[in-house]
Amino acid sequence: MNSIINFWKHFQQNNFVFLLLNEIPKDELKIHFNNLIAILHQYNSDLNIIIKNKKNEAELIITSNGNPYLFKEVELLLHHAPKINRWKTTAFHQPETNLTQYKNSTDKPLDHYGISLRISEMYFSPLENLEKPTDLGIKVLIKNYIVHKDNPRLREAVYVQIEHLIGEKSFANDIAFIEIEQLESNQEDLIDLYNLPIFIKSYK
Numbered sequence: 001m002n003s004i005i006n007f008w009k010h011f012q013q014n015n016f017v018f019l020l021l022n023e024i025p026k027d028e029l030k031i032h033f034n035n036l037i038a039i040l041h042q043y044n045s046d047l048n049i050i051i052k053n054k055k056n057e058a059e060l061i062i063t064s065n066g067n068p069y070l071f072k073e074v075e076l077l078l079h080h081a082p083k084i085n086r087w088k089t090t091a092f093h094q095p096e097t098n099l100t101q102y103k104n105s106t107d108k109p110l111d112h113y114g115i116s117l118r119i120s121e122m123y124f125s126p127l128e129n130l131e132k133p134t135d136l137g138i139k140v141l142i143k144n145y146i147v148h149k150d151n152p153r154l155r156e157a158v159y160v161q162i163e164h165l166i167g168e169k170s171f172a173n174d175i176a177f178i179e180i181e182q183l184e185s186n187q188e189d190l191i192d193l194y195n196l197p198i199f200i201k202s203y204k
Contacts, residue, residue, distance in 0.1 A: 003043035004080050010039050011060070015084055018060075021053045044073050050093075059088045066163060068172040095167035095197060102194035110164075112157035115148050119161055122193040123183060126203075135176035136203050141190060145182040155180065166197050174200045 017024060017032045024032075033049075040047055040062075047070065050061040062077055064070035071092075078091040101107040105120040127137035140158055148154045158180055163171040183190075191199060 003039075004077055007039050007043055007077070008080060008082055011036065012082060012084060015058075015087060018051050018053065019058055019086060021051070043077060044070065046070055047074060047077070057086045057088060059090055061090045061093065063093055063168060066159070066168055066172050068169075071169065071172075093163055093168035093171075095170065096165050099194050102192070110157070110161055112160055113151075113153040115151060115154060115157040116144075117142060117157055117161050119165060119193050121183075122158075122161065123187075123190040124193050124196060125190055126199070127177070127179065129176065132176070136174060136200065137177040137179070138175060138196070139179045139181055140193065141181050141183040141187070143183050145180060149182075162193075162196070165194065166200065170197070170200060174203075 014032060014036070017029065021029065033051075037049060040049060046064065046067060048063050048065055050063060052059040052061065062074050064074050074091045078089060081089040102120045105118075107118055107120050109116045109118045121143055123141045124138045125141070127139055129135045129137060140162070142158070145154075148157075155178075158178070159171070162175070162178070166174070
């Protein structure tokens with residue numbers, strides 16, 4: 001419990017630094033961020049932090065990096081979060097709510113170690129596991145699979161996009177396995193990846 005108290009006490013005392021992200025030198029900001037991470041890791045070394053800074057408020061997200069065995073650790077930490085002016089504290093990556101950008105193909109590509117992916121250009125088809133029929137698997141199809149198929153970061157890049165789309169908890173709990181293949185021009189019966197959240201709900 002002391003490590004939880006220490007984390008929130010430190011964040012309360014230093015939160016203004018992260019509110020002023022664009023006004024503080026990057027070197028100084030990095031020091032503050034590393035200090036915050038170090039104190040978080042005194043509680044659990046496998047958790048991570050994301051800070052989203054908006055015009056009038058900011059959001060502190062605590063993530064388990066998709067590890068379901070750490071979900072309770074994240075929830076316990078957030079249970080003790082104090083109210084801090086201009087801050088929203090959130091457990092886990094939340095599902096994307098603005099699907100219009102994907103439907104209109106106006107979404108920005110995610111560049112992950114040189115692998116560029118756009119959700120609006122990604123598709124999927126459901127896969128069955130005959131031994132475990134309740135398990136949902138998906139085959140994800142991307143345009144540039146052939147180019148990146150030998151890149152060890154490819155699977156990670158696809159996972160990041162899916163987690164961003166459906167949220168960290170759904171990614172860990174609702175999808176049992178994922179395959180990745182090349183998108184061909186003549187393929188039929190594919191589903192736009194941005195429809196995955198709706199598909200998961202109907203599958204349940």
